[in-house]
Amino acid sequence: MSEKNQILTDRQLLDMFYYMLLARRSDERMWLLNRSGKIPFVVSCQGQEAMQVASSFALAKGVDYTAPYYRDVGVVLTMGMTVKELFLQAFAKAEDPNSGGRQMPGHFGHRKLNMLSGSSPVTTQVPHAVGMALALKMKQQPAVSFVTLGEGSSNQGDFHEGLNFASVHDLPVIVMVENNQYAISCGIEQQVNCAKISDRALGYGIHGETVDGNDPVAVYTAVKAARERALNGEGPSLIEAVGYRLTPHSSDDNDLTYRTKEEVNAAKEKDGLIIFRQQLKKQGILTDELESGYESKIKALIDEATTYADEAPYADEQTLFDGVYHQ
C-alpha cells in the first residue's frame, strides 16, 4: 500500500477508514439487534467494507449513479446515506427512504443520492446500471454508473447480457464483482471454474482486473482508473475485488454447516479493516486518539439512529395501496 500512498491524501485515507469503521460498526449493531429480537433480518457487509468504501470513494457523489447490492452497507454510507436512514431501513419504518419499510433490510435505493432501487433476484441491477450508463451517454453527462454484485451472481444470464450490451455500446459503466468466496453455502469452485471472475472481461472485449478487496488503495486505484476510462469513452470495466464473507450469509444462515470456524478465523487475519487500521497506524496517519474519536462518534451516531429508528412508526396499513401506479 505504502508505495501507492501518494494517490490519496492522509485526509482521504482517514475518511476511508472512518467509513469502513462506520460500516462495520453499523453492521455489528444490526446483528445485535437481530439476535435480541429487535429486527428479524440482517444481511451483512463484514469483510467487504474495504472494497465497498474504497470503490465508492473513487466515484463522484451526486454525479455518478450507483446500483448497490444487498451487502453494500459500505457503498451506501459512503455515497451519502445517513446512519439514521440505514437503521430506518433495518427497522423497516415508514420514514426509510429506501422503501418505506416495504423491502427487507439490505434492499437499497435512494433517488436523491442517485442510487438505484434494488430487488432480491440477484444480478438484475447489472442491466439497469448499463441502461443508466446509456442514458448518461445519450445525454452526454460527465458521469458514470457503478454496479456491484457477488461472484455467485456473476453466473446469471443478466451479467452476460448486461456486460455485452455495455461493451458493444461503449457505455460508461463500472461493474465490480465482490468476490467473497461464497454464494450462501457454495464455495467459489462450485460457482465457477475460471481462474478469476475478471477473466470474463475478454469475452466482452473490455478491461478486466482482479484486485485485493482487502486493500482499499488497490480497489480505489482500479475504480478510479475505470471511471476515467469510462468518461473518456473507453467503455465499461469489470473489476473483481477478492475478499471473504466473515459472517454467515444472513441472519437466517448457519455457516458452520458448510465451512469451518478455522477457515473463517484464518480469513479474519486478512480482514481489510484490521489491516488498513494497522497500516495507517504504522504510518502514523491514524493515531489512537483519532481512532477512539471515530469510535465514539460512530457509537453515538449508531445509538441515536437505533433509538430513532426503533421508535419511528411503521407505515400505516392504509398506505398498502400507494405507489402501484403513478397517482
Added chain:
Amino acid sequence: MSEKNQILTDRQLLDMFYYMLLARRSDERMWLLNRSGKIPFVVSCQGQEAMQVASSFALAKGVDYTAPYYRDVGVVLTMGMTVKELFLQAFAKAEDPNSGGRQMPGHFGHRKLNMLSGSSPVTTQVPHAVGMALALKMKQQPAVSFVTLGEGSSNQGDFHEGLNFASVHDLPVIVMVENNQYAISCGIEQQVNCAKISDRALGYGIHGETVDGNDPVAVYTAVKAARERALNGEGPSLIEAVGYRLTPHSSDDNDLTYRTKEEVNAAKEKDGLIIFRQQLKKQGILTDELESGYESKIKALIDEATTYADEAPYADEQTLFDGVYHQ
C-alpha cells in the same frame, strides 16, 4: 488443408464433400419451392455446410447426442436424417419425424437419431445439451453432447449459464458457435465487441478455439479433439467456426436492406463448399466423374423426396389435441 489430410482418409473426405453438397442442393431446392409458392418458409444453411458437416463427422452417430439449431441442414443430414425426412419437415407433413408438421421448417429433432428437439427462442438448446451431458456423465456413457448456435445467440443469458454449468461440472459437451457474421440484419460488431467468440472460453475456464468454418478439415480436427477431451473427463469446449451467411436470414428477409451485393459476392469466393471441391479436385481425390455421380444421385434423392413430401398428407385436425401430455 493438405498437411492435415492424413487425419482423414480420401473416403472420408469424399463423404464429407458429398454431405456438404447434399445439404447445399437440398437448401437450394427449398428456396425454389419457397419462391414458387410451394412452401411458405425457408431458413438456410448456405455458407455453413462445411462447418456443419465436418463437425458432425467428428461425432459418433447413434452414440453422441446433438442439439442442432435451425440452420443445421448439414448437421441433421450427416447425423442420419434422410432427405425425405428433411423435405417432409419443409412441407410440414404428418409423417415429418421432427414435429409432424407442427413446427416451422428448420426446427429439428429426432429421437431415434439422438437429436434433441429445438424451438425458436434462440440458445435454449445450450442448457439442454449441457443437461444431456450431465446425464451421460451420471450414467457413465462414453458419449458426448454437441450443440450449435449462432454468434448473435451467444449473447443470450442461456449461453453463459449453460457453459458455466458445464464447466463447473466438467461435462462432456461441445458448443460450436456458427459465426456467420450476421444476426438477421445486425453485423457481428453490433452483437459483440470481443475479438473472437471463443474468447469467452477463458471466463468459464474451458478450452476455446476459433477455426475457419469454411475449412472442413480444420473444423473436423477441432471437434474431434474436443470430443476426445470430453470423453477423457476434461470438460466442455467452445469452438467458434467462422463463415458467412450466403443467403438472406430467411425467406422472409431482404438482406440488401442492410448489406451489399458486393459483400455477399466477396464471401462467395470463400464458400467452403467451392473451395473444398477445388482442393479435392486438385488433389485428385474428387474426379469429375465422381462429382457428377454425386450430383445426379443427390438430384434424384431430392426429386423423390420433394414429390413424396409434396404429396404426403398433412396431419389431420383431430390430432390437434395429441401430445399435450402423456396419454
Added chain:
Amino acid sequence: MTVMSYIEAINRAMKEEMRRDDDVFLLGEDVGKRGGVFRASEGLYEEFGEARVIDTPLAESAIVGVGIGASMYGMKPIAEIQFVDFILPAVNQIISEAAKMRYRSNNDWSCPITIRAPYGGGVHGALYHSQSLEALFASQPGLKIVMPSSPKDALGLLKAAIRDPDPVLYFEHKKAYRLLKEDIPDEEVLIEIGKANTVREGDDLTVITYGLCVEFSKKAAEKLATQGYEVELVDLRTVYPLDEQAIIEAAKKTGKVLLITEDNKEGSIISEVSAIIAEHCLFDLDAPIFRLAAPNVPAMPYAPPLEKAFMVSEDKVYEKMLEVAQY
C-alpha cells in the same frame, strides 16, 4: 384524415412521440437499419439516427433491463421484442423489476418504459411466432397491458403508452399489421389507457374481446344483425388491469355474455372478465357466461389444417354468437 394500416399507425405513433420528446428512444433487435423485421420502425433510423434507434445485441433480458435503467434516468424507452414469444427471457426484468420498481421504492423511482411486441396467430408462425402471452403478465400489479384492435387505437394507445409514467406492455397483432386499414385524423390521437371501448351497440348479447378478435367480432356481428340479433361489442383495449366498470355495465345491458380471446382458454384474460361479471352482476344474466378461445394445447401448430383448427376466426365467432343469441 389519412388511410393508414395498423403498422403504419404504430410507426406514426413512434415518430410523433420521438419528435415531440427527445427522451423517447427505441431499442431492440433489427430496429435500426432494417427498420424492424416487420418494418414497424421504418424511417426512424434515418430520421433520428443510431443514437435513438438502437440495434441491440440478441438478448431480450438486456433489452428490457437496459431500458429500465435508462427509464430510471428519466428517458422514455420503447423496447421492441421481435415476437412476443421471445419476451420470455425478459420476464424477470419485467415482473421483478419494471412492475415493482415504483412500489418497492415507495414511489421514489419509476420505470416509464414501453415494451412493444407483436403477438397473435394466423400467419403461419407456428408455435413460437403465434402466441398470445398477455395472460402471463396479467396478474402483476404495476404493469399495464394494452392490445389495440384497430389502426386508430394502435396510434392513440401507443402514444399514451409512451407518455405513461409506468411500464406498459403494448402487444400488437402481427396479422393486423397489414390486414387492418382505416382513416385516421391527421391531428394528434391519444387514447386513455385503462378504459374499454364500446365498438358497437346492441341489446341482444354482449361480446367482450380484444385485439384481432374485435375485427372478427365486428364482422360476425354485422352478419348476425341480418338474423335479427344486435350485438353490444366491447373492446377491452387495456387487458390489465381491466376496466371493471365497463365490463359490468356491458354485461348487465344484455344479460347474455360471450367472451372471446385467441389465447388458450384456461387462465386467459377472459377468465378474469368472467369472474368479474360472476362477482358483480350474476343476477342480471340470462345465460351462462360463454367463452370462445383457442383450445388448451401449448401453441398454434404450423401445418395449415392444425393452424386453422386452433385459430379463432370470424366463422367460429359467428357460430358462437348465434348460439349465445339463441340461448
Added chain:
Amino acid sequence: MTVMSYIEAINRAMKEEMRRDDDVFLLGEDVGKRGGVFRASEGLYEEFGEARVIDTPLAESAIVGVGIGASMYGMKPIAEIQFVDFILPAVNQIISEAAKMRYRSNNDWSCPITIRAPYGGGVHGALYHSQSLEALFASQPGLKIVMPSSPKDALGLLKAAIRDPDPVLYFEHKKAYRLLKEDIPDEEVLIEIGKANTVREGDDLTVITYGLCVEFSKKAAEKLATQGYEVELVDLRTVYPLDEQAIIEAAKKTGKVLLITEDNKEGSIISEVSAIIAEHCLFDLDAPIFRLAAPNVPAMPYAPPLEKAFMVSEDKVYEKMLEVAQY
C-alpha cells in the same frame, strides 16, 4: 403412522423416490452440503452423494434448462428453485421448452422434470420472498402445477410429480413447512395429480381454495359450524389444469361459492375457477361468486402492518365465509 411436518414430508418424498429409482436426482442452489436453505433436502447429500444431489451455480435458467436436457435422456430431475420468486429467470426454459417439448416434437421427446419451489407469504419475506406465482404459469398447456395443502398431500403429490412423465411445477408453502404437522402412514402414499380433494363436507356454502389457505379455511369452517353453517371445502391440489368436474359439482352442491387465494386477485387461479362455474352451473347459484384474495398491489411488503394487511388469514377467511353464508 408417523407425525410429520410438511417439510419432512417433502424430504421423505424425495428420499423414497431417489431410493426407488436411480434416475431421480436433485439439483439446485445450496441443496447439497447445506441441505437446502429451508433444509428440505436434509440428509440427501449424505445418502446419495454429490453426483445425485447437485449444488449448482447461481443460475436458475441453467438449473431448469440443464434439468430439461437430463430429463430428455430419461433422467427424472427434481430442480429446486430456492424461492418461487427466483423462478422468473427460468420462465423461458419452463414455458418455451418444458411445456412445449412433447407437443412440438409430436410426442417424440418429453420432459419428466419436477420443479420445486417454496412460495407464499406470512413469513416476513417481503416482496421477493412471499409471492405466489402460480398464475403466471397457469395458462400454459403442457405444464401441471401442484400445490399441496398438508403434509400428507405434500408427500403423495411430490412422489406423483416425480413419477409424472411430464413437467410438473410443485409449489410448496414455506410457512406450511413447520406450521403443519400430521400423522402420515408409513406405507407408500401417492396422490393423483389433476384431481381436487374434498377436505370437508357441508351444505351451506362451497369454499374452493388451495395451498395454505386450505388450512385457514379448515379452521374458519370449524368456527363457522358453531354458527350453524356447514362448509363444503374443496382443495384444488392441482391448480393447472383444473379439475373442472370437481369444481362444478362442488359449486352445484351448495349454490353459494367462495373462492380463496393468497395471490393477488386479478388474473389469479380463482378467476379461472369462477369462470368455469359461471360457464357450467350459473343457474345453480344462489349468490354471486365471491373471491377472497390479496389486493392488487405488486407483492407483500415487509413492515408488519403492511404484511398483515396484505395477507389472507384465518380471520379474513372466517369473516368472508360468514358474509357469503348469510348472503
